[in-house]
Every structure is written in structure tokens, then in C-alpha cells.
Amino acid sequence: xxxxxxxxxxxxxxxxxxxxxxxxxxxxxxxxxxxxxxxxxxxxxxxxxxxxxxxxxxxxxxxxxxxxxxxxxxxxxxxxxxxxxxxxxxxxxxxxxxxxxxxxxxxxxxxxxxxxxxxxxxxxxxxxxxxxxxxxxxxxxxxxxxxxxxxxxxxxxxxxxxxxxxxxxxxxxxxxxxxxxxxxxxxxxxxxxxxxxxxxxxxxxxxxxxxxxxxxxxxxxxxxxxxxxxxxxxxxxxxxxxxxxxxxxxxxxxxxxxxxxxxxxxxxxxxxxxxxxxxxxxxxxxxxxxxxxxxxxxxxxxxxxxxxxxxxxxxxxxxxxxxxxxxxxxxxxxxxxxxxxxxxxxxxxxxxxxxxxxx
Ligand SMILES: Nc1ncnc2c1ncn2[C@@H]1O[C@H](COP(=O)(O)OP(=O)(O)OP(=O)(O)O)[C@@H](O)[C@H]1O
Numbered sequence: 107x108x109x110x111x112x113x114x115x116x117x118x119x120x121x122x123x124x125x126x127x128x129x130x131x132x133x134x135x136x137x138x139x140x141x142x143x144x145x146x147x148x149x150x151x152x153x154x155x156x157x158x159x160x161x162x163x164x165x166x167x168x169x170x171x172x173x174x175x176x177x178x179x180x181x182x183x184x185x186x187x188x189x190x191x192x193x194x195x196x197x198x199x200x201x202x203x204x205x206x207x208x209x210x211x212x213x214x215x216x217x218x219x220x221x222x223x224x225x226x227x228x229x230x231x232x233x234x235x236x237x238x239x240x241x242x243x244x245x246x247x248x249x250x251x252x253x254x255x256x257x258x259x260x261x262x263x264x265x266x267x268x269x270x271x272x273x274x275x276x277x278x279x280x281x282x283x284x285x286x287x288x289x290x291x292x293x294x295x296x297x298x299x300x301x302x303x304x305x306x307x308x309x310x311x312x313x314x315x316x317x318x319x320x321x322x323x324x325x326x327x328x329x330x331x332x333x334x335x336x337x338x339x340x341x342x343x344x345x346x347x348x349x350x351x352x353x354x355x356x357x358x359x360x361x362x363x364x365x366x367x368x369x370x371x372x373x374x375x376x377x378x379x380x381x382x383x384x385x386x387x388x389x390x391x392x393x394x395x396x397x398x399x400x401x402x403x404x405x406x407x408x409x410x411x412x413x414x415x416x417x418x419x420x421x422x423x424x425x426x427x428x429x430x431x432x433x434x435x436x437x438x439x440x441x442x443x444x445x446x447x448x449x450x451x452x453x454x455x456x457x458x459x460x461x462x463x464x465x
Contacts, residue, residue, distance in 0.1 A: 107218065107403045108434035109149065110187075111179040116171035117151075118144040119459035128452060131425070131435045135442055135464075136456035142438035145456070146221060146408040148176045149436060152190050153219035153405075154243065155199065155210045160225065167194070180217050183403035188216040211246075211253045218247060218405035220394045224415060226386040230374065234363040241364060244393050245302045248400055252298055255291050259359055262287040266342075271353050281346060289339030292359040296330050299362065303328055309392035309399075310366075316427070317384045317391075317420060322369030331361035383415055387424065394433070404433040413443040421445045 112125040119141045134142040147157045147166070157166055167174045175193035182188065190213040191202040201208045203216060228236050245252045266284040269276050307326055314324045332338045341357060342349075349356055366385060371377050377385065390407075398404045407428055412421055422445040428435050429449070437443065442453060453464040 107180050107182050108406060109178050110181045111177075112145075112149065113175075113177040114145065114148040115176075116168045116174040117148055117166055117176065118168060120144050120148070121168065121171075121459055123459070123461055125454075125461065127434065127436075129432065129434060131429065131437065131446060131449060131451040133442055133446060133451050133453045134436065134438045134456050134461070135440065135453060137440060140456040141459040142456045143223070143410050144459075145461075146223070146410050146436055146438060149178070149219050149406060149408055150221050151176050152178050152192055153214060153217045155192070155201075155214060158221050158223055158225065178217060190217045214246070215250065218397055218401075219408060220390050220397075220405050221408040221410065222387050222390050222412075222415070223408070223410035226390065227379065227382040229386040229389055230366065230377065230382045234361070237364055238360075238362055240389065240393070241299055241302065241362075244306065244396065245298050247397055248302055248305075249298050252295070255294055255298075259288065259291040259295060262291065263355055263358065263360060267354050270346075270349050270355070275350060278343075278346075281343070285339045285342040288342060288355075288358055289337055292331070292338050295359045296362070300328065303364065305400075306392055306396055309395045310388065313388040313391040313395065314366075314368075314385065316423060317388045318368070318381060321371050321381070324369075325367045326364065327367060328364045329362060331359050331363070332357040380417075384420060387416070387420075391424070391427065395431075398431065404431050407433050407435045409435065409437045411439060412437050413439045413441070418444055425449070 108129055109127045112127065114120045114123045123145070125145070134145055136142055147159065150158050156163070173193060173195040175191065177189070177191040180188045180190060189204050192213065193200050193202075199210065201210050201213045203212050229240055242252070242256065262284045266281065266288065269280055269284070303326055310326060311324055314321070332341055338358060342355070345356065365374065366389075367373070368376075371381070394405050394407060409424070412424075416424070421443055425445045437446065454461045455464050
């Protein structure tokens with residue numbers, strides 16, 4: 107798939123920017139603080155309903171603006187077109203699909219963007235939340251039922267947590283239905299996550315093998331978020347006392363995690379910062395490749411500040427793979443990255459939130 111049009115209003119320094127994009131590689135080049143990353147953020151927002159920069163929800167709105175809005179025309183490889191939009195004035199985000207009010211899930215289902223950026227190493231070196239988000243984004247695109255299950259799970263979790271925090275401990279009967287619901291939905295979420303990771307495994311082995319051959323075979327480990335010897339609802343009942351003391355639910359699908367271990371770097375601490383970044387990039391590429399295998403089209407790939415993140419050999423390897431796959435690629439850099447010189451790429455100069463195509 108690819109964006110044919112992208113319109114961004116009121117996002118950081120981008121006051122009102124319209125872009126026409128084609129197939130293949132697009133480069134956004136310009137000085138620091140010009141607004142290059144903000145363009146990728148807008149694309150990512152349509153596919154995830156959030157920015158890839160942490161804590162950015164309020165910072166996204168341009169200072170002094172009352173509304174933020176991002177609109178994209180997505181051309182699918184089968185010729186179909188989806189018009190996706192996301193806007194926010196005040197605290198509420200509103201989604202639109204083909205001119206009609208829609209849910210966030212609907213637009214995210216139509217528009218797939220993956221991104222490698224300077225914070226991506228957090229997928230390997232950071233907390234479990236990033237890894238769950240990555241996993242669940244992939245699961246969602248394979249199993250549309252996932253979102254509904256996840257919402258049911260979150261609702262039950264919220265209810266149980268508020269019982270845990272009540273001034274006077276409620277009777278057991280009030281906990282039981284929520285614990286049963288958590289147990290049921292968590293089990294199905296777990297099965298979907300496991301099935302997705304099984305499908306991801308060969309894609310990951312291939313992309314890691316291409317980018318980090320020196321680290322040897324790769325192993326993917328998954329933790330459900332609760333012990334696998336008993337049903338979750340039983341464990342929730344058993345550990346209610348501990349959860350009451352802590353004021354929140356300490357086990358369940360919201361505590362799941364996964365990890366990658368290499369034959370020659372079994373612990374995460376064995377990886378250099380550059381290897382963490384390459385591993386995160388391999389995860390992103392594997393997810394894109396699996397998406398393409400399942401859905402029949404590549405997601406849009408964003409590479410933020412590519413030249414400062416990777417050495418030239420790895421930049422070249424990534425660009426070659428994406429060009430071969432005919433993915434639409436949006437790259438940023440203070441200059442045109444070396445592996446793109448001589449390649450057919452549409453280059454835009456970005457300065458102070460303004461864009462101009464360079465011939
Ligand atoms: N809410 C906001 N309102 C207005 N301007 C903002 C807001 N948030 C950030 N900015 C400004 O918008 C610009 C955003 O820059 P962005 O991160 O997109 O730049 P960049 O071209 O990727 O820079 P770099 O090369 O330094 O990474 C910066 O100049 C920043 O100061």
C-alpha cells in the first residue's frame with residue numbers, strides 16, 4: 107500500500123502541509139528541527155492512533171492551534187483506495203474513513219505504517235509495554251477479533267482494579283465475575299499472540315540473519331503474564347490478597363512480554379547499542395514482511411534519521427531490501443543518505459515546517 111496524498115494540519119511545526127507521494131522511496135531532507143520527523147509522526151498516527159515519540163499526545167498539537175488533523179489517501183496494491191483521517195480538538199480524537207465517522211480500529215485496519223526511529227531500540231532494551239504494543243499491532247492486523255477481546259479484557263481489568271482500590275474491601279462475589287472474564291479473554295488473547303509469534307519466527311530469523319549474521323541463530327521467548335500451570339481466574343483468586351495490598355492486578359495478559367536471544371548473545375546485555383538498534387530494525391522488517399505475506403501488500407515503511415542510526419553497510423542493506431519489495435518508504439535525514447544517492451527517490455526539502463519537492 108502507499109500514501110498518495112497526505113495532509114497534515116496543526117501538528118507540531120506543520121501548520122498546513124499537503125503532500126503528493128508516489129511509489130518507492132521518498133526522502134525528507136533538511137536542517138535540525140525543520141519538521142521532518144513530524145511528517146513521519148503524522149503517517150504513523152494514522153496507523154497506530156498515537157505517535158512513536160513517547161509522551162507526545164499533547165505536544166503533538168501545534169502551539170496556538172486549536173485543532174490537529176491528519177488525512178491520508180491510501181492506495182492498496184489491488185487498486186482500491188481508503189481515505190483515512192484523524193482529528194482532535196480538545197481531548198477527543200475523531201476518526202473518519204471514506205468520509206464517514208469511523209472508529210480508530212477501522213482506520214488502523216486500513217492503513218499500516220511501520221517505523222524505525224532513534225527510539226526504536228526501546229523495543230529491545232526498554233520496558234515490556236513497547237514489546238506488547240509491537241506484538242498486539244501485528245496480532246490486530248491478522249485477527250480483527252483481537253481488538254474486541256482486548257477491549258473486553260481492559261474493561262474487566264479496570265473493574266477489578268477499582269474493586270482492589272475500594273476504601274472497604276468488597277465481598278468475594280464482586281470479584282468473581284471480573285476474574286472469570288479476565289481469565290476467558292486473557293486465554294484467547296494469549297493464544298492469538300502465540301500463533302502470531304509462531305508465524306513471525308521464520309520472518310525474524312531471516313531478517314536477523316540478514317542484518318546480524320555474526321550473532322548466530324535467534325530464539326524468540328514469550329511470557330503469557332501468568333503462570334501456565336493453572337487457569338488465570340484461579341490464580342487471580344489465589345493472589346487477591348497480594349493484589350489488594352498493591353492496589354492493582356499483578357498478573358494477566360497486560361503483563362505479557364517477549365524477548366529475543368541470540369546464539370552468540372544470549373542475554374540482552376550482551377548486545378551493543380548498535381546491535382540493539384539493528385535487532386529492533388530486524389523486528390520491524392519481519393513484522394512488515396509477515397504483514398505482506400498475510401495481507402498481500404507491504405505496509406508503508408518510515409525510517410527516521412536513517413543515516414545517523416545505522417552504518418552505511420546496514421543502511422544499504424535495508425534500502426536494497428525495501429526497494430526489492432517495492433515498499434513505499436519515507437526516509438528523513440539532514441542530508442540525502444549515501445545509499446540513496448543515485449537511486450530513484452523523490453526528495454523533499456523541509457525547512458521551518460515548509461516542504462518543497464526537489465527535482
Ligand atoms: N507543539 C508544537 N508546536 C509548535 N512547534 C513544535 C511543537 N512541538 C515541536 N515543535 C517544533 O517543531 C519542530 C519539530 O521538529 P521535528 O522533530 O519534526 O524536526 P526534525 O526535522 O526531524 O529535526 P531533527 O533533524 O532535529 O530530528 C521543532 O522545531 C520543534 O521545536
